[in-house]
Amino acid sequence: MKAEGYKDPTQTLPDPPPEHTDCDCNKCESCEDTANWWQKFNDTVDDLILRSNVHKCRTSIPADEKKQKKEREVYQ
16 A cells, blocks of 8 residues: 555556457567456455455453353353
8 A cells, every 4th residue: 555656446447458369379468468457457356355344343242241151152
């Protein structure tokens, strides 16, 4: 997030993929563009998941009740 040029993916539109070609040599400029786009796509998806997978677990059971329940399970 602190990297220079970083753009929050939740605040920007994704880059469109490069034009499709039938080439699969993995050496030409078109193949490189496609590979780079997929890498950036995967990084963006990871970033989005990281940002959206936030848990705020709360429970209404007091801590001492949890401890008592665990102790009962151990002794049963």
